[in-house]
Amino acid sequence: MQDLVFEQEIAGRIELYDISPEDAETNAVIGNALVSRHKRGQWTFHAKASLEDALSGSDVVFVSILPGDFEDMAVDVHAPEAYGIYQSVGDSVGAGGLIRALRTIPQFRVIARAVEHCAPDAWVINYTNPMSISTRTLYKEFPRIKAAGCCHEVFNTQKLLATVLELAGCAPEGSIAREEIHTRVLGINHFTWIDRASWKDLDIFPYYKQFAARYAEEGFRDAPPATTFATGGAGAEDPEEAARRRFFSSAERVKMDLFRRYGLIAAAGDRHLAEFCPHAWYLANPEQVEAWGYALTPVSWRIANQNALKERAKVYREGRATMKAAVSGEEGLAIVKALMGQGTLISNVNLPNQGQMPDMPRDAVVETNAVFLRDRIEPLAAGELPVDLRALVTHHVLAQEGIIEAVFEQDREKAFRVFSQDLAVQTLSLRDARALFDHMCAKTLRNGAGGPFRAG
Amino acid sequence: MQDLVFEQEIAGRIELYDISPEDAETNAVIGNALVSRHKRGQWTFHAKASLEDALSGSDVVFVSILPGDFEDMAVDVHAPEAYGIYQSVGDSVGAGGLIRALRTIPQFRVIARAVEHCAPDAWVINYTNPMSISTRTLYKEFPRIKAAGCCHEVFNTQKLLATVLELAGCAPEGSIAREEIHTRVLGINHFTWIDRASWKDLDIFPYYKQFAARYAEEGFRDAPPATTFATGGAGAEDPEEAARRRFFSSAERVKMDLFRRYGLIAAAGDRHLAEFCPHAWYLANPEQVEAWGYALTPVSWRIANQNALKERAKVYREGRATMKAAVSGEEGLAIVKALMGQGTLISNVNLPNQGQMPDMPRDAVVETNAVFLRDRIEPLAAGELPVDLRALVTHHVLAQEGIIEAVFEQDREKAFRVFSQDLAVQTLSLRDARALFDHMCAKTLRNGAGGPFRAG
């Protein structure tokens, strides 16, 4: 929303759909107030009562949903703790990510069918986790869809690489924009790798190697927090912000450890990376997590944060305060502009594998660079991962494919098999794995219409 | 050897090479005595002092070696127990299999080069474990080699299926030969799967389903022991035989459990199957192994058994006793005959993937059926594994490829990375994994010439 205020070249109409009509309405009010205050009348916001209404006539569709609610997510993240399985995020992979997928896939099938009927030529930009699974679902349900999954995790790594160069004296502090850091990206969302990186005529790898040699043990705390979005204030950090920093920032130790062992730069926050590795490495227990310099994000914090955000939205809606506009650092608007023919963008994106990663299964959703142009997103050939990382990535790619098949085939036992083979769950006995699966399903899945499996 | 006695159609000269010249000589003496006693003068045995001598002029080469000695194998199998990792065999996969691979690969490179120079058109029939890795090494070192890996594990499963039919009343007990059981085989050695099975016009799957329903919990002890070879005696079982039964037979519970969960018939002994699965399932600790109805084979038993065999060989060599000839049930001779143009054989075999398993990496050594004909072994297209089993098999295929690359590239750190990602080892912290790897390497690898890694 805020980026639109600063946009000069394109204009449009934004239709909002939310399963809570009131939230859609609130957002429309806030959006319209914001643009009118900044004299950007070319943008208007409209809340819509149905998905079909919102989609019809669209050129670009953004999807960002929470599959289920935070109580479901509390089960995703915390229920496995009873079995010794800790998760730092629990939304992409692992026990939590797979159960969340069981809620996500049916919803994305609905969305894909709605796009097919109401806006088959629109671009669908997806920001929902689990990213690979939700994007793959769109294509599996409606193969001609034009969809892409976008995520800012690689951007944060690019910012870190800029900092690395600045620390090494290649440029003054804060002078390198992350867009100047050219990285070759390959892998899957939240477990993405960089095997080439340059800034101008410099190869970044030797600098990163020095950096890791220096900081791998003690950690690097000056790195920017894992997400800088919505960080508004300055001065003395308010408690809300302190909590956010605590749960989202990291000492980059996981990233550096992976680099020292594998030689490639892992391009996601440590919280995510840890979940895609064998859990004994970085997630064995809370003490180990702390020792590695990152944090388990409790869902209780998310609930509190959501309440605060809702409260603030209410304040904005009622005009008791005005929202400040600031450039977000997200690329959503740049993508829209490129797709509309305004400029060319090269960035990382999640797309079905059509040859960009020849060592991954065809049609699996992989994350690589792509060129964004008028009505086109074309991935760059990214080469192959070394065999050891290929093994780790393939584990997750096949789990993602498996959980999607399980829902499409309404096969609860297949879902359990995939769950039981998960890196973390496979440390449990079959009996415990079954008990955990049954518990998580019972707590978070609505069977019958809209649920992943037929009742019975 | 024994099969030759009964062979009527072909004849030949057998040259024996062993790193122990004395053992080769012993075997030659025994072999010649055996065939002369049975008036099979068309076969002669000759001990050879060098690999090159033995290979030159050969049409078919059999390779069956123990990489290293049983003290090394004791480290393979038992060293990980200190870290809670139990292994039932430890020769194909897992911590033990991978370290054994580090000893095997350099030896098979030597063999491949010797074949290239001395017998480039000969067929190489490999019986060595780790089977997939050793066979793949032959092709990687000498891509034009004509090599195949053979193993009897699938045969035992075919025997079990015959028993299943007999128990169901389809045929009188003992009346179905295992060769009549037609199975479609796909996967990798010791983790091979059957997704189609028939006898005459019967589909075996419904019968196996009933069988598993009946016996999955209590186990099926009347099944033939996992290996029947060399089981000579009758009457009261001698202690040696009792130990063998104890360590090699199983209640087939692992196999039936896998069937009940995955719907395919696992075609190897439970001891092998367990090692290819997450270790929490069947190998968490000795008690769990016992509960599942199979056994951990202690290397001490192998050492004792080897001593007994050597003693018996000495007896045979010195003429103090005569070896009895019995048909072995192995297919080695049938394969030789087919390759020589005597009949056509369809059987399972380990070969580089040239399309027979389109969901596995090209050139990985996979186990499927093949047709054996004059100078040809042609694999049958075996289709794809279901995505969940594909994930388990792919884990091992990439580990196998990774450990081979590590040796070819002399990259000890890559070997460690592969080791650390192993299904069982990945339950350890990185520190423990490193300690275990270093210990096992130090105990069993000779660096420098002939070792997998350069000294230093």
Next chain:
Amino acid sequence: MQDLVFEQEIAGRIELYDISPEDAETNAVIGNALVSRHKRGQWTFHAKASLEDALSGSDVVFVSILPGDFEDMAVDVHAPEAYGIYQSVGDSVGAGGLIRALRTIPQFRVIARAVEHCAPDAWVINYTNPMSISTRTLYKEFPRIKAAGCCHEVFNTQKLLATVLELAGCAPEGSIAREEIHTRVLGINHFTWIDRASWKDLDIFPYYKQFAARYAEEGFRDAPPATTFATGGAGAEDPEEAARRRFFSSAERVKMDLFRRYGLIAAAGDRHLAEFCPHAWYLANPEQVEAWGYALTPVSWRIANQNALKERAKVYREGRATMKAAVSGEEGLAIVKALMGQGTLISNVNLPNQGQMPDMPRDAVVETNAVFLRDRIEPLAAGELPVDLRALVTHHVLAQEGIIEAVFEQDREKAFRVFSQDLAVQTLSLRDARALFDHMCAKTLRNGAGGPFRAG
């Protein structure tokens, strides 16, 4: 039919459907008379009024149709002659084969849908030309179909190879059965290649090389006629038989010329092979055809022959003569028995590419060996063609895929593009190619319902 008389192991009910109900009835009468005369009451024949009736309850379905009638075929074969394009058969490939495909594909879509609805688990054995196109259509319309295309051309080449060995003195004349000749087969129907061939322990290639050196120029006329089916009589050849010999036999010169240039044994009749090669090689004009020792089969002969066959059928039906039973040499019954679980058969067959020819597009229908077993036909990995032959085969594979796409997409212009790129048609100017295409379509295609393209 005749083979059934000699069959001892299986029995069944044969339902006949023909677009001419009278013909179906005639065949049923003849069939029942034949089996009752030979006391084979276990087989019964029944004419059915609809395709659906005939299919319902079937285990195995045989499809052998003439797409259109012989007047259409006269256009296929002879219309291009006005433009200097001669065709020896005109039913598989080239201008005639592609136009015939436009009639065939819609009919096979109907058959595939009928199988899907009435007998989805039945095996469909297809004997219709164009073989590759009609078999591929079945799978494209109903992907789960169990269909295979069978053809005896390779058998004739195997007979020739037996003769080659007998001529070389390897065995007495007539002593080698074609089933003893083991060939590795790869390519597409009627343009199939043998790159390995053996009989017992002999490699046939050196003998074939000598044979070609001896006969390539003068031709080899003692070879069996290209088809021996239905050749009944002995003694002085009757005129009908003489005409058949004239149009179907060859001097094998095309086959030998291809061998001398490419080093592989072409495994189809010269009449077919010539059509798959650049037409300037063997089909430039009738004189060149004669010089190469084979013949252009005029459709007028086919019409006369059909009339004679119908007349003979009438005679049989009315009991004025009795049909003699003789073993046909076709494999249809052996295939049925293998699929029913009676024995194992290895033979060549046309199946979608699932890895058996890794250098051909996935799903293209290719001809290789396969193993036939209870409810299974599993192709053998056949390796790759040399790059020059791969180019020729790929030309036809892509034309086949293109003409099928054109019909499925109702795209007449795509059909023309494929036609215009055909090896023979591409020697015409675009204007002539268009005129020929329009003429052939106008004469042989019924648009609208059942036709390949929408009226328009």
Next chain:
Amino acid sequence: MQDLVFEQEIAGRIELYDISPEDAETNAVIGNALVSRHKRGQWTFHAKASLEDALSGSDVVFVSILPGDFEDMAVDVHAPEAYGIYQSVGDSVGAGGLIRALRTIPQFRVIARAVEHCAPDAWVINYTNPMSISTRTLYKEFPRIKAAGCCHEVFNTQKLLATVLELAGCAPEGSIAREEIHTRVLGINHFTWIDRASWKDLDIFPYYKQFAARYAEEGFRDAPPATTFATGGAGAEDPEEAARRRFFSSAERVKMDLFRRYGLIAAAGDRHLAEFCPHAWYLANPEQVEAWGYALTPVSWRIANQNALKERAKVYREGRATMKAAVSGEEGLAIVKALMGQGTLISNVNLPNQGQMPDMPRDAVVETNAVFLRDRIEPLAAGELPVDLRALVTHHVLAQEGIIEAVFEQDREKAFRVFSQDLAVQTLSLRDARALFDHMCAKTLRNGAGGPFRAG
């Protein structure tokens, strides 16, 4: 050379190697004079006596050679005319292109080995025809080479598309730079296709369709000449320039005809496109060529032009005239800058297929877009060609692979087989094809050392 004068950001040393040392020296003198006159002392030119000397220490290597001399090329182009085969260029494909390849491949093997030994990390930018074959040879000889083939034909098509938009009134005449035309490029060099094209927010295809409807019959002569390089003068056209226009310009009728039939935009000059199609379409005889609005380039013109260029070089070298510097429109310098880390470039380029065209054989050299960055050229996934164009492109790809194999394997008969299957040559009888092949080889190939085949 001329572009360097205007270059501000990079500097360097240019070493020239030519099989004629005098020509290298001449070029060095001219280059140094040019840069010193323009005060660009940061660039220096040096003639080198050996390839190894020139390569050592290089960061970027440009290769642009004439394989053989113009007398050889006269044979390539004109010898087939005796058999009715006309060629408009004769350097990439067809009879002339394949024979030229037999001279090119051995030279590029030498170059690849020299790069391997003297500059293994340098980028090799290749401008030599046959482009696909010479670039593929570099990779086949030295697989780790960093090489790319560059060609300006697509640029000319982009210029045409700019003109199309200007004619349609989308922008003032001459206002659209070709770099603003975004095309998706796929295919092979000189037979390259555009399936997506946009300018800002406009889809160019509808405009091009109108353009083709308007001009397909009469031709479009205002299009820029097929090559604008070195066209210096203004005012009354001099005879030299008139000849050039006559032989290189076209009415774009071939391009428009292909568009009207296939729906994709062919992205090369008509002279090239015609040669990649069946010759009866556009190259049946000189009259047809003229009717289609383009020309056969006689080698006599090339010889005269070369003499004129050499004369002019002499004049420059002796200081009797000064070379004028003008921006060339070629991208060589922009590529160098991007590879050195100065900016990012997206352009079309010839690279081994690593997934960018999944319907073409792996490792075949294909032409698609790529991103040029510091030390990287990464192709964009370009999707698949429609099946009809795929057939035409595949024909040439396999011929290219075949002729390369023939030279690497020293197999003259394989070279003949590939030659005989060429689109134009396959219209000849085998006897004529053989005679033409033998004649062309005899006239242009030096056997023995450096020749493609062993003497004998």
